[in-house]
Amino acid sequence: xxxxxxxxxxxxxxxxxxxxxxxxxxxxxxxxxxxxxxxxxxxxxxxxxxxxxxxxxxxxxxxxxxxxxxxxxxxxxxxxxxxxxxxxxxxxxxxxxxxxxxxxxxxxxxxxxxxxxxxxxxxxxxxxxxxxxxxxxxxxxxxxxxxxxxxxxxxxxxxxxxxxxxxxxxxxxxxxxxxxxxxxxxxxxxxxxxxxxxxxxxxxxxxxxxxxxxxxxxxxxxxxxxxxxxxxxxxxxxx
Amino acid sequence: xxxxxxxxxxxxxxxxxxxxxxxxxxxxxxxxxxxxxxxxxxxxxxxxxxxxxxxxxxxxxxxxxxxxxxxxxxxxxxxxxxxxxxxxxxxxxxxxxxxxxxxxxxxxxxxxxxxxxxxxxxxxxxxxxxxxxxxxxxxxxxxxxxxxxxxxxxxxxxxxxxxxxxxxxxxxxxxxxxxxxxxxxxxxxxxxxxxxxxxxxxxxxxxxxxxxxxxxxxxxxxxxxxxxxxxxxxxxxxxxxxxxxxxxxxxxxxxxxxxxxxxxxxxxxxxxxxxxxxxxxxxxxxxxxxx
Numbered sequence: 001x002x003x004x005x006x007x008x009x010x011x012x013x014x015x016x017x018x019x020x021x022x023x024x025x026x027x028x029x030x031x032x033x034x035x036x037x038x039x040x041x042x043x044x045x046x047x048x049x050x051x052x053x054x055x056x057x058x059x060x061x062x063x064x065x066x067x068x069x070x071x072x073x074x075x076x077x078x079x080x081x082x083x084x085x086x087x088x089x090x091x092x093x094x095x096x097x098x099x100x101x102x103x104x105x106x107x108x109x110x111x112x113x114x115x116x117x118x119x120x121x122x123x124x125x126x127x128x129x130x131x132x133x134x135x136x137x138x139x140x141x142x143x144x145x146x147x148x149x150x151x152x153x154x155x156x157x158x159x160x161x162x163x164x165x166x167x168x169x170x171x172x173x174x175x176x177x178x179x180x181x182x183x184x185x186x187x188x189x190x191x192x193x194x195x196x197x198x199x200x201x202x203x204x205x206x207x208x209x210x211x212x213x214x215x216x217x218x219x220x221x222x223x224x225x226x227x228x229x230x231x232x233x234x235x236x237x238x239x
Numbered sequence: 240x241x242x243x244x245x246x247x248x249x250x251x252x253x254x255x256x257x258x259x260x261x262x263x264x265x266x267x268x269x270x271x272x273x274x275x276x277x278x279x280x281x282x283x284x285x286x287x288x289x290x291x292x293x294x295x296x297x298x299x300x301x302x303x304x305x306x307x308x309x310x311x312x313x314x315x316x317x318x319x320x321x322x323x324x325x326x327x328x329x330x331x332x333x334x335x336x337x338x339x340x341x342x343x344x345x346x347x348x349x350x351x352x353x354x355x356x357x358x359x360x361x362x363x364x365x366x367x368x369x370x371x372x373x374x375x376x377x378x379x380x381x382x383x384x385x386x387x388x389x390x391x392x393x394x395x396x397x398x399x400x401x402x403x404x405x406x407x408x409x410x411x412x413x414x415x416x417x418x419x420x421x422x423x424x425x426x427x428x429x430x431x432x433x434x435x436x437x438x439x440x441x442x443x444x445x446x447x448x449x450x451x452x453x454x455x456x457x458x459x460x461x462x463x464x465x466x467x468x469x470x471x472x473x474x475x476x477x478x479x480x481x482x483x484x485x486x487x488x489x490x491x492x493x494x495x496x497x498x499x500x501x502x503x504x505x506x507x508x509x510x511x512x513x514x515x516x517x518x519x520x521x522x523x524x525x526x527x528x529x530x
Contacts, residue, residue: 075376078304079305235289236250
C-alpha cells in the first residue's frame with residue numbers, strides 16, 4: 001500500500017509539473033459554466049456534478065496512463081511487487097484529482113450562489129460522485145494503451161460508445177429488433193443512471209445504496225480485468 | 240543461479256531468442272556479449288519479466304524480480320523530477336523508508352558523484368550524469384543481482400574505471416553481476432563468466448578460461464638467442480619464429496618443441512618461461528559471431 005501511495009504522490013507531482021492537470025481543470029470549469037449559466041436546484045447540482053466528475057476522472061486516468069506508458073516506467077515496474085500496483089496508483093491519483101475537481105465545482109456553485117444546499121445534501125451526494133469517479137477512472141484504464149492487448153482499448157471504446165448510444169436512444173431501440181440487447185444494456189447501466197439522475201435526497205435510501213454498491217462492484221471487477229490484462233503484457237517501451 | 244531452459248521469444252516474424260539454454264551461477268560476474276539484435280536485451284527483459292517468453296522457462300533461484308538492480312541501456316527517467324527525489328521514489332518502492340531511506344539515498348548519490356546534483360532536474364543532467372543516476376537507482380537497495388545494460392555508455396574514462404572497479408568490488412562482496420555490453424575489454428576485466436549470443440542463439444558460454452581455448456602456439460621466453468642458433472632452430476621447422484627475447488612455435492612446428500628446448504639448453508641459453516597463450520576474447524567473439 002505504501003508503494004501505491006508513494007507512486008501516486010509522484011504521479012500527481014508529474015501531472016502538475018507537466019501542466020497536464022490543466023486538462024481536468026479546464027473541463028471542470030467549462031462544464032460548470034455550461035451547466036450553471038443559471039442557478040439550479042440541488043438535484044440538478046448532484047446530477048451535473050456527477051457527470052462532470054466522471055468525465056474528469058476518465059480524462060485524468062487517460063493522462064496518467066499515458067504518462068506511465070513510457071520507457072521511464074521500466075525501472076518502476078521492475079521494482080513493484082505486482083504490476084497492478086501501478087494501476088492502483090493511477091486510479092488513486094485520478095481520484096485525488098477528481099476530489100479536487102469536486103471541491104472546485106462545489107466551491108464555484110456555492111460561491112456564486114448558483115445552488116442552495118445543506119451539509120446533509122453534500123453527505124449524500126459525495127458517495128455517489130465518488131462511486132461514479134472510481135468506476136470511470138477504471139474505465140479510463142481500459143481505454144488507455146497502457147493495458148491494451150490486441151487492441152482491447154478500441155474494443156472498450158466501442159462498447160462504451162454502444163452503451164451510451166443505447167441509453168440515449170432507448171425509446172426507439174426498445175420498439176425495434178434490438179429490444180433484447182437494449183434491455184440488457186439498460187439493466188447493466190441502470191446503477192450508473194441512478195447515480196447520475198437520482199434526486200439529491202433519494203426516495204429510497206436502500207435502493208440508492210445498492211446502486212452505489214453495484215457501481216463499486218463494477219469498478220472492482222473492471223480493475224481486476226485491467227490487472228489481468230496488464231499482468232503478462234509485453235512492455236516494449238521505446239520512447 | 241539463473242537458468243534459461245529452451246527460452247524462446249518472438250517479435251512478430253522475428254525470432255529474438257531461439258531455444259536458449261544458459262546458466263548464470265550465483266556470485267559470478269557474467270558478461271553477455273553479442274552484436275546488435277543478438278538477443279541480449281530480450282534476455283534481460285525476460286529476466287526482469289518486462290516481456291513474457293513464447294517458449295521455455297527462466298528460473299531465478301533465490302532472487303525475486305523486484306530485488307534485481309537494473310540499469311537499462313538508455314536510462315530513461317522522468318525529466319521533470321529531481322535527481323534526489325527520483326532516487327527516493329525508487330528507494331521507497333524497494334521497501335526502504337524513514338531514516339534508512341534518507342541515508343541510503345545520500346550514500347548512493349555520493350557513490351556515483353551526484354551528491355551536489357540531488358536538487359537539479361533530471362532533464363538538466365548530462366548523459367554521463369544520467370548514466371550515473373541510473374547506476375545509483377540500480378544499486379539503491381543493495382540488490383543481490385545487478386543487471387547492467389551497457390553501463391559505460393556516456394561515461395568519461397575516469398568514471399568508466401570507477402564503475403569497473405565498483406563492479407569488481409560488488410562481485411567480490413558476493414553479488415551476481417550480469418553485464419551486457421559491446422565493450423570486450425570491460426568483460427575481460429570484470430567478468431568471470433561469459434556468454435556470446437548471435438541471432439538469438441547461444442554461441443559460447445562458460446567460465447572465461449573455458450571459453451577462451453588455448454592458442455596452438457607456444458612462446459619460449461629466453462634472455463638471448465645466439466646468431467648460430469637461429470639457423471639450427473629454423474632447420475627444425477621453418478615455422479619456428481625467433482624475435483627479440485622469444486621463440487614462437489605454432490601449428491606443426493609445435494611437434495619440434497622438445498627438440499627446440501634441447502637445442503637452447505645445450506647452447507647454454509637461459510630459458511625464462513614457456514607459455515601456451517589463449518585466444519583473446521575478441522578472437523573468440525568474432526569467430527562465434529561470424530559462425
